[in-house]
Amino acid sequence: MNLQIPKEKLELWADYLLNYSLDGVKPDDIIMVKGENICWPLISVLQDKIFAAGGIADINIVAPDNDRGKVWGASIARHGTAAQICRVPLWMVERYETMTKYIEILGVDNPENFSGMDPSLHQSVMKADEPIKNIRLAKPWVLTLYPTSGFAEIEGMSLEQYADVIVSASTVDPVYLEEVEEDIYSLMQNSSTVTIETRKPGSDEILTLVVNIEGCDAVKCTGKRNFPDGEVFTSPVTNSTEGEIYVDLPVFQGGTTIQGIYLRFENGKIIEYSAETGYEALAKIIETDEGSHRLGEVALGMNNGITKVLKHPLFVEKVGATLHIAIGASYPECFHSMAIQKSELISRGIQNISAQHVDIVADFRKGGAGYDVYLDDVKLKIENGIWVVP
Numbered sequence: 001m002n003l004q005i006p007k008e009k010l011e012l013w014a015d016y017l018l019n020y021s022l023d024g025v026k027p028d029d030i031i032m033v034k035g036e037n038i039c040w041p042l043i044s045v046l047q048d049k050i051f052a053a054g055g056i057a058d059i060n061i062v063a064p065d066n067d068r069g070k071v072w073g074a075s076i077a078r079h080g081t082a083a084q085i086c087r088v089p090l091w092m093v094e095r096y097e098t099m100t101k102y103i104e105i106l107g108v109d110n111p112e113n114f115s116g117m118d119p120s121l122h123q124s125v126m127k128a129d130e131p132i133k134n135i136r137l138a139k140p141w142v143l144t145l146y147p148t149s150g151f152a153e154i155e156g157m158s159l160e161q162y163a164d165v166i167v168s169a170s171t172v173d174p175v176y177l178e179e180v181e182e183d184i185y186s187l188m189q190n191s192s193t194v195t196i197e198t199r200k201p202g203s204d205e206i207l208t209l210v211v212n213i214e215g216c217d218a219v220k221c222t223g224k225r226n227f228p229d230g231e232v233f234t235s236p237v238t239n240s241t242e243g244e245i246y247v248d249l250p251v252f253q254g255g256t257t258i259q260g261i262y263l264r265f266e267n268g269k270i271i272e273y274s275a276e277t278g279y280e281a282l283a284k285i286i287e288t289d290e291g292s293h294r295l296g297e298v299a300l301g302m303n304n305g306i307t308k309v310l311k312h313p314l315f316v317e318k319v320g321a322t323l324h325i326a327i328g329a330s331y332p333e334c335f336h337s338m339a340i341q342k343s344e345l346i347s348r349g350i351q352n353i354s355a356q357h358v359d360i361v362a363d364f365r366k367g368g369a370g371y372d373v374y375l376d377d378v379k380l381k382i383e384n385g386i387w388v389v390p
Helices: 007-021 037-052 074-079 090-098 119-137 149-155 159-170 176-180 182-189 279-286 332-338 342-347
Strands: 030-036 056-062 101-106 141-145 193-198 207-212 219-221 231-234 242-247 251-253 256-266 269-277 295-301 322-328 357-363 370-375 381-383 386-388
Touching (some): 007 037, 007 159, 030 090, 037 056, 037 101, 056 090, 074 119, 119 279, 182 219, 193 242, 242 322, 242 357, 269 279, 279 322, 295 357, 295 386, 322 370
Parallel strands (some): 030 101, 101 141
Antiparallel strands (some): 193 207, 193 370, 207 242, 219 231, 231 295, 242 256, 251 256, 256 269
């Protein structure tokens, strides 16, 4: 079924991405717009606006078997070898080095195209893609999600229902989030620990995870990196996370839904894990490299306008009154105040390096697995569907 999104909504969506998220188009800009062909209606509008503003649009159409346009798609992880995966064409690296800004449109025709990969070769693809990932993360970038029937089916929704959720959330002025997030941001910025209490369904046992964020910079997310947005995050001191957590909301990763995740940490490292659904996919993520056994992010969802919990991480992690942690790489901007060289941050176990960065989300709304969250000794409250400082 062909999806018809009104042109005026596509125009508004594109304007927010270019002018709010990326601070406009300059004549010397080369802006890469990456996504599958099924996302063409939004890609086309972005392309027109970039050229009209005097910049260059580098349109990077992703193969349908390539999850998020990595250096290789699923085919090489089914039929190739590790030696082949290492042979990343030089032109690909140069293409990312040349661009000045980056827009990635998430939306796939058929998620099953990503399945059936040899686990070890899939990990090799992730590692081969990491240098390019680091290039694009060092430049202004934004991600957004385009509605497709493939993703609608995963959510158990019709394409029209799914598109209404996505487009409605993606055409709301993000400026309101600046004020909504300020109090939580200020408290997180001046806190040393995040204590997260959760429990498994049907259990009275409280699981406690303590995350050290002393000296780490907090970040308000209002649409500059993800669109739509709505979170306050930081990257923790990597080698310090201790305890247990249960994460209940479903997350879609690499063609598989993962849900009911349990993690146990010692000295910052995941030493035990399980999942009620998608265990093999979770294991593939955690066993990618040394850094994928550690946390790279802890964050609070602050968007009470996203009431429908979707499995896609771009949406589920923004839902108000949720909390998410990320398995894998830290965000370098969270360590700027420490004024320490990156190599020392890594060697001291403060900043985490990994080919993975996978967000998993716990629901602290009524009926969810979440119990309480503390920033230092301050117990956060939920009002009007978002976290607030009492």
